[in-house]
Amino acid sequence: LPQLSIDNDPYLVFDGNNERIYYAVSIFTSINIGTYARSPILRFLGICLVDVKNGDLEFYKNPSLVESDSDPTYSLWKYYINIYDWRPMDTPETAWLKNQLRYPENLFERQLEANYKYHVEDLQTWKRGDDFHERPENGDLFYIETNLGEGIEYVGLDLVEYRGTEAKTLAGMYVIRHGTNFGEALFYHTRNLTENLIGPKTARDTYQTEATQEISLIAGARNGNTLFYPLGGSVYYYIPTYSTVGGLQQLKLAGFVNAFSRIVGYGSGAFDAYNELENFGPRPFTLSSNADNPDIDGSFILNWTESQFADSYSVYRNSSLIAPNLPSSQTTYSISGLSTGTYEYLIQASNEFGNVSSNDNIPLTIQVNIFDISFIFEMENSIILPDDFANFRIELENFNETILSPGYDVKVNLSLYNVGAATFSILVPHPVENSTFTQGAFTGVNFTLVNEIIYSGEGLILNGLVSCSTPDIIIRYKWILIVDSVIIYTSPEDFITVI
Known part of the structure; x- marks a missing residue:
């Protein structure tokens, strides 16, 4: 139909559910209304899918198209919506297509042509003409994956330079988004930067000058697309150079500017x-450990991620160097033999161009609590009904030799549990606190057998009995030792057989 255009770059889309392949041809309006309008009315209507096998056509509407009189030009282009059998693209059945939808390159380029000049709203800036844009020589719209602050997404990227300047500097870049933000256009400008960024043409010229000898040795040398990337805290142009021989292309040289x-x-x-x-110093990296909080034995392992470009690592504890010049392949370090205290660790990555400390120079703090207490827990492994019990024994000793040190607040819990509803009881010389619990298929009872202060040089021995009246079951149990509100020991699960 008149004043409809199709994009010159159809692309393949894949319907994995039905194992079909289509060409997607973008359709947009280009309605010239004359009078004072300097640009036609451009609206992306949707796509036509062409089945690669049989040539069948299906039309799908642009999911971001706003059909409303709030658009003063709606009456001029709604005819094209009504004339074709457009299908929706925002249904579960067409999610595969929406995820592969690409904003039309020709349409975006025509929209940018108007915006290169008419984005200027300030009268004085318009008169000076120093903020008009133009596409660089050999410029093009590139589709890449990048992060605009909401995670990795697929975008179209178009670089622009300032129009009319002899020294081509980068004015900014236009971005057209896809996915959930389909059709949203953004412009990132450079005019507030304290330094100018060179444009793509200047970057290519600089690369050609620096690598003249190497490029001259490449048969049929041809530069590929000039891409723009943020890397390592700066921004760079990437320029590949290919050899072209007999219709075959092969990457021979790559340059960053x-x-x-x-x-x-x-x-x-x-x-x-x-x-x-450039001469790169080591890159930031992260330090962690497998220490408990607090750590109760003074032994743990420091782990850190690789620092790019590092030649060696050094370990610092409380600002003192404890392990210098570890090889760059080593990213762990074992710590042992610490006493109670607070320890701060930093790893420093180094090479000939500089140093960088882990976690942005924020120390990793590890609290170590060493308890001078010994313990023995013993339990018989069977009960023969009707008159038998399982004997147990607890031995505790505070072997801290500092007479005036405060005692330890010690608790010993015994957890008895099984699958079912067996009844357990504990026989000891003093009252026992208990609480029932359910965990998955297990039901049981937590018994607090010891709950008292044990001072320096003191000890405790407790003998008791476990009774159960339910035959032919297996009782599972665990010992838990808590000192000053810190769990310092949990025994492996063990069993009492009731016969």
Whole structure:
């Protein structure tokens, strides 16, 4: 139909549920209304799916299209909505298509042509003409994955330079979003930066100059698309160079150009080029440990993530160096033999160009509580009904030799449980606190057998009995030792057989 356009770059989409492949052809209006309008009315209506097998056509409406009189031009383009059998794209059955939908490249480029100039709203800026934009030489719209602050997403990216300037500097970049933000256009400008960023053309010229000899040795040398990436705290242009021989292309050289400093690095691939770009100090990294909170035995392992470009690591405890120049392949360090106290750890990554400390120079704090208490828990493993019991014995000793040190607040819990509803009881010389619990298929009772202060040099021995009147069951049990409100020991699960 007149004043309808299709995008020149159809793309493949895949319906995995029905195992079908289609070409997606984008359709948009380009309605020239004359008078004072300098640009046509551009609206992305939707796509036509062309079945690659049989050529069948299906039309799907742009899910972000607003059909409302709130758009003063709606009456001019709604005819095209009514003339075709548009299907919705925001149903569960078409979720596969919506996830692959791409904003039309030709449409976005035509919208940008108007915005390059008419984004200026200030009269004085318009008169000066110093904020008009233009696409760089050999510029193009690129589709990439990047993070705009809401996680990785698929976007279209178009770089622009300031129009009319001899030294081509980057004015900013236009971004067209996809997915849940489909059709949202953003502009990131550079005019408030304290330093100018070179534009893509200047970056290509700088790369060509620096790598002239290497490029001259490549048969049929041709530069690929110039891409713009944030890397390592700065921004860079990536420029690949291919050889073209007999219709075959092969990557032969890759270059990075710093958009601020114009420093160039190049090599056989992106990794080599990036490493040659500048003298990089170690990159930030994270330190953690497997210590308990608090740690009760003074032994644990420090773990840290790899710091890119690091040649060695050094371990600091409370600002003192305890392990210098560990190899860059080592990312763990074992700690043992600590006494009660608070310890702060930092790992420093180093190379010839600098140092960086773990966790942005914030120490990892580990509290160690060593309890000078010994313990023995013993339990018989069977009860033969009707008159038998399971004998148990508890031995505790505070072997702290400091006479005036405060005693330990010690609790010993015994948990008895089984599958079913057996009745347990404890026989000891003093009253016992208890509470019932249910955990999954198990029901049981927690008995607090010891709850008292044990002072330096003192000890405690407690003998008792476990009774049960339900035959042919297995009683499971665990000992739990709590000192000063810290669980310092939980025994493995063990069993009492009731016969």
